[in-house]
Amino acid sequence: xxxxxxxxxxxxxxxxxxxxxxxxxxxxxxxxxxxxxxxxxxxxxxxxxxxxxxxxxxxxxxxxxxxxxxxxxxxxxxxxxxxxxxxxxxxxxxxxxxxxxxxxxxxxxxxxxxxxxxxxxxxxxxxxxxxxxxxxxxxxxxxxxxxxxxxxxxx
Amino acid sequence: xxxxxxxxxxxxxxxxxxxxxxxxxxxxxxxxxxxxxxxxxxxxxxxxxxxxxxxxxxxxxxxxxxxxxxxxxxxxxxxxxxxxxxxxxxxxxxxxxxxxxxxxxxxxxxxxxxxxxxxxxxxxxxxxxxxxxxxxxxxxxxxxxxxxxxxxxxx
DNA sequence: CTTCCACTATGCAGGTTGCCCAGTGTTCCG
DNA sequence: CGGAACACTGGGCAACCTGCATAGTGGAAG
Numbered sequence: 001x002x003x004x005x006x007x008x009x010x011x012x013x014x015x016x017x018x019x020x021x022x023x024x025x026x027x028x029x030x031x032x033x034x035x036x037x038x039x040x041x042x043x044x045x046x047x048x049x050x051x052x053x054x055x056x057x058x059x060x061x062x063x064x065x066x067x068x069x070x071x072x073x074x075x076x077x078x079x080x081x082x083x084x085x086x087x088x089x090x091x092x093x094x095x096x097x098x099x100x101x102x103x104x105x106x107x108x109x110x111x112x113x114x115x116x117x118x119x120x121x122x123x124x125x126x127x128x129x130x131x132x133x134x135x136x137x138x139x140x141x142x143x144x145x146x147x148x149x150x151x152x153x154x155x
Numbered sequence: 156x157x158x159x160x161x162x163x164x165x166x167x168x169x170x171x172x173x174x175x176x177x178x179x180x181x182x183x184x185x186x187x188x189x190x191x192x193x194x195x196x197x198x199x200x201x202x203x204x205x206x207x208x209x210x211x212x213x214x215x216x217x218x219x220x221x222x223x224x225x226x227x228x229x230x231x232x233x234x235x236x237x238x239x240x241x242x243x244x245x246x247x248x249x250x251x252x253x254x255x256x257x258x259x260x261x262x263x264x265x266x267x268x269x270x271x272x273x274x275x276x277x278x279x280x281x282x283x284x285x286x287x288x289x290x291x292x293x294x295x296x297x298x299x300x301x302x303x304x305x306x307x308x309x310x
Numbered sequence: 311c312t313t314c315c316a317c318t319a320t321g322c323a324g325g326t327t328g329c330c331c332a333g334t335g336t337t338c339c340g
Numbered sequence: 341c342g343g344a345a346c347a348c349t350g351g352g353c354a355a356c357c358t359g360c361a362t363a364g365t366g367g368a369a370g
Contacts, residue, residue, distance in 0.1 A: 017206035047211060053168050055203060057303060059201040060307060095293065104222060138233075147244035151245075177356085177358080186318045187357095189316080191359090312370090316367090317364105317367105320361100322359105322361090326356080328354095331351085334348085336345100336348105338345085339342105340344105
């Protein structure tokens with residue numbers, strides 16, 4: 001899947017996204033074309049989804065994060081609900097989950113009071129029966145994939 | 156916080172991360188220095204966390220995603236547990252949540268069988284009493300922040 | 311009116327990118 | 341064994357971009 005060099009490339013670009021291919025090749029002790037080719041391959045294979053800017057909702061005033069479990073009306077399926085939820089900007093992510101007729105979404109809001117507004121929007125989405133939310137008090141481990149990359153490549 | 160131009164900068168770099176500052180300034184019809192300054196400011200303010208490569212665990216063979224709710228032993232607090240969980244690469248993210256003594260984590264695994272191994276690792280972490288997991292069947296809305304940025308800046 | 315600030319417009323040196331090529335070592339396979 | 345396929349190296353080249361600096365403009369605030 002990915003080898004040690006791939007892992008080190010990911011690690012380096014994660015630590016210092018601005019290095020550029022040439023500088024990376026120098027640091028890793030390989031030819032520039034190699035780094036280029038590895039990056040291209042990983043992008044093609046979907047291992048690297050992109051290099052876009054990561055926006056922090058908290059820095060935008062959305063400091064409350066919550067996980068909302070939805071219970072859906074069985075008729076209609078998940079997709080129409082997902083489309084409805086997609087129209088709510090505060091819904092950052094949504095999954096269908098194992099309990100039949102259920103979804104789990106991650107939402108953000110400006111405050112606890114604002115969270116109520118967002119939940120109301122969610123409950124008003126056609127197909128949504130009930131919503132149960134859990135508020136995140138602290139993000140103990142922020143989203144990360146590097147340890148996984150290391151675990152794979154240090155074999 | 157951020158204005159319309161900031162929003163369009165984020166949007167453009169999200170859509171095409173490789174454009175570069177000069178090309179971006181051309182597309183947005185502003186001076187290069189302005190784009191540069193905006194990016195610097197957003198990075199300084201934490202609005203943009205970084206430009207690192209986004210790694211997709213699924214493309215690495217970790218195609219199973221699950222949300223695991225932990226019940227902790229009250230003594231000792233969350234932090235030691237978080238440190239323990241941080242040692243498990245498959246734990247992608249962890250939050251302390253509202254139910255006292257509880258945490259919610261997002262984990263990945265190679266398969267449902269492999270998930271069992273990961274959960275066993277989690278349960279073996281000192282301080283963890285019980286774990287209840289919910290498997291994600293489909294990621295209906297993949298992590299996104301653009302709609303939020305648009306909602307903020309189109310005001 | 312003056313100061314401050316963000317933005318425009320421009321210039322420059324040095325570094326980087328995209329692209330190309332020839333040569334080398336490895337693996338796989340008929 | 342001979343050959344093909346493949347990844348990597350090391351090099352060259354023109355075009356481009358970056359970082360940095362400068363001077364001028366216009367609006368907002370005191």
